[in-house]
Amino acid sequence: LANEGLTRDDLTDLALLRLDAVVSIAVGENGLPGLAHAASLSPANDEGRATESLPPRHPAEFDFDFGLWIRELENELARATATREVGPDERAILVSVTAGRDRETLEMHVAELRELARAAGVSVVEVVTQSRPRVDPRTVLGAGKLSDLVIRCFQNDIDLVIFDQDISPAQARTLSERMELRVIDRTQLILDIFAQRATSGDGKLQVELAQLRYRMPRLAQRADLSLSRLAGGIGGRGPGETKLESDRRRVRDRITRLERETKRLTRQREGRRRRRDRRGVPVLSIVGYTNAGKSTLLRALTRSEVHIEDKMFATLDPVSRRLRFPREREVIITDTVGFIRDLPEDLKAAFHATLEELRDANLLLHVVDAASPDVDRRIRAVRDVLGELGLDDKPELLVFNQVDRLPEDEIEGLARRYRAIPVSALEGRGLRALLTRAEDILWDDEKRCPGEEERFLDLAAEGG
Structure with missing residues (x-):
C-alpha cells in the first residue's frame, strides 16, 4: 500500500497458501492506484531462485494474458515434478545451524547427517545451512532463512525436513505448522534407523x-x-x-x-556371563564408531556369515562368534552396536543393558575407519561413551581398518602415530598381525613358540 513492494512474508505465503501469484498495489494519497508488484513461484532451477518477480508497473500497463502466464507456469512446475525419479524413499531437506561451530566441523556433521538419512532410506534433495551464533529459540533458523526453506520445500516436492540440532517439542510444533510438513531432528532419525534394524x-x-x-x-x-x-x-x-x-x-x-522386562533380560545375561566366566573363555569385544567396518572384521576373523552393509548402524543386535588361537585356545569375539557423536541420552539409557556385555571383555578391539577425515573426533567419541560406561580402564587395541583406501606411503606413519594395527578387513590384510598382538595382550605371561603365529587359521593367506 505504501509502494513498499512485496515483503518476505508475502513471498512465503505464496508458497504456503499454494497461490498462483501474489500482487501488491500501492495507493496514493489521492486514493488512486500506484505501482503494482507481482510475483509467482519459480520451478527449481540451478540459480536457486525461489520466486519470479515482474517489473513494477501501473496496473493499467499489464498488457499480457494473466491466465496464459499461470498455465505456462503450472505446466513448467508439472514437468519438473514428472521428471523426478519415482521410488519408495522420502524426499528430504537437511538443515543445520553453525551455532558456534566452525565451517569444517559443520561440514563433517552435515556429511554424517546425510549418511544417517541414507541409512534410514531417505533421499536427500538439498542441504540448507545458516551461520548463527546460536539457534533461534522458536524456529531454530532465522525468519528470512525459514521463509527461503519453506519455498525450497515447495519447489522440490519435499516430504520431510531433518534438523541436525535436537529440537524441542515447541520448536517442532512451530516449524511443522509454518511449513506444513513433518519435521524431525537427528535423535528421531537415529531412533527410526534403530527401529528398522532391530531384529531380536x-x-x-x-x-x-x-x-x-x-x-x-x-x-x-x-x-x-x-x-x-x-x-x-x-x-x-x-x-x-x-x-x-x-x-x-x-x-x-x-x-x-x-x-x-529389561531388568529381567539383564538378569538372564548376567547368568550367561557367569557361566561363561566359569569356563574361563576370554572375551574380545569389537567397539568403534558406526560404519567403521566392525562386522566386516568379525566376518574376516571368524570366517562366518555376518550381515554387513555400508550403512550406519547396519549392526544393532550383538553378535558373538568363537575364534580359535594356537595351542588349542579360543576366545569369544563379540560385535556390538556402533557409537556416534552426541549419542542421545534416551539411546544411551536404553542400550546400557546391551553395552553391559563390554564389562566382561578382556580386550576391546577399537576399530577406526582409517580413511575418515575426522579420525581424532571419532576416537574421542567412542572413548567418551566407554568412559560414561565405566570402561575406560579396559585394555584397548586400536585397529585402523580400511587402509586399502589410503595411499601406501601414509599407512605406516598413521599406524605408528596412533600405535594402531593397520588392517583391511575387506582384503584380509593385516589380520595375522592383529591376532598376534591380541594374543600377546590376552596371554602376556606366556611365551610364543617360534613360528607359532603362522598357525592363525591361515587368515592372511592372501593379504598378509
Missing part, C-alpha cells in the same frame, strides 16, 4: 523403550498446550483432557512394563 526381541524392546522415553515429554507438552485452550477450572474438563491424560498414562504404563 531384546533389541526391539530397547528401541521401543528409547522411543517412548523420547516421546513422553513431547506428548506431555502437547497435552499442556491443548488443555490451556480449554476453559480451565470447574466445567472446563471435557473429553479432550480425558483422552490426553489417558494417552500419557498408557505411555507411562508401557515404559514401566518395558523397564521391568
Whole structure:
C-alpha cells in the first residue's frame, strides 16, 4: 500500500497458501492506484531462485494474458515434478545451524547427517545451512532463512525436513505448522534407523523403550498446550483432557512394563556371563564408531556369515562368534552396536543393558575407519561413551581398518602415530598381525613358540 513492494512474508505465503501469484498495489494519497508488484513461484532451477518477480508497473500497463502466464507456469512446475525419479524413499531437506561451530566441523556433521538419512532410506534433495551464533529459540533458523526453506520445500516436492540440532517439542510444533510438513531432528532419525534394524526381541524392546522415553515429554507438552485452550477450572474438563491424560498414562504404563522386562533380560545375561566366566573363555569385544567396518572384521576373523552393509548402524543386535588361537585356545569375539557423536541420552539409557556385555571383555578391539577425515573426533567419541560406561580402564587395541583406501606411503606413519594395527578387513590384510598382538595382550605371561603365529587359521593367506 505504501509502494513498499512485496515483503518476505508475502513471498512465503505464496508458497504456503499454494497461490498462483501474489500482487501488491500501492495507493496514493489521492486514493488512486500506484505501482503494482507481482510475483509467482519459480520451478527449481540451478540459480536457486525461489520466486519470479515482474517489473513494477501501473496496473493499467499489464498488457499480457494473466491466465496464459499461470498455465505456462503450472505446466513448467508439472514437468519438473514428472521428471523426478519415482521410488519408495522420502524426499528430504537437511538443515543445520553453525551455532558456534566452525565451517569444517559443520561440514563433517552435515556429511554424517546425510549418511544417517541414507541409512534410514531417505533421499536427500538439498542441504540448507545458516551461520548463527546460536539457534533461534522458536524456529531454530532465522525468519528470512525459514521463509527461503519453506519455498525450497515447495519447489522440490519435499516430504520431510531433518534438523541436525535436537529440537524441542515447541520448536517442532512451530516449524511443522509454518511449513506444513513433518519435521524431525537427528535423535528421531537415529531412533527410526534403530527401529528398522532391530531384529531380536531384546533389541526391539530397547528401541521401543528409547522411543517412548523420547516421546513422553513431547506428548506431555502437547497435552499442556491443548488443555490451556480449554476453559480451565470447574466445567472446563471435557473429553479432550480425558483422552490426553489417558494417552500419557498408557505411555507411562508401557515404559514401566518395558523397564521391568529389561531388568529381567539383564538378569538372564548376567547368568550367561557367569557361566561363561566359569569356563574361563576370554572375551574380545569389537567397539568403534558406526560404519567403521566392525562386522566386516568379525566376518574376516571368524570366517562366518555376518550381515554387513555400508550403512550406519547396519549392526544393532550383538553378535558373538568363537575364534580359535594356537595351542588349542579360543576366545569369544563379540560385535556390538556402533557409537556416534552426541549419542542421545534416551539411546544411551536404553542400550546400557546391551553395552553391559563390554564389562566382561578382556580386550576391546577399537576399530577406526582409517580413511575418515575426522579420525581424532571419532576416537574421542567412542572413548567418551566407554568412559560414561565405566570402561575406560579396559585394555584397548586400536585397529585402523580400511587402509586399502589410503595411499601406501601414509599407512605406516598413521599406524605408528596412533600405535594402531593397520588392517583391511575387506582384503584380509593385516589380520595375522592383529591376532598376534591380541594374543600377546590376552596371554602376556606366556611365551610364543617360534613360528607359532603362522598357525592363525591361515587368515592372511592372501593379504598378509
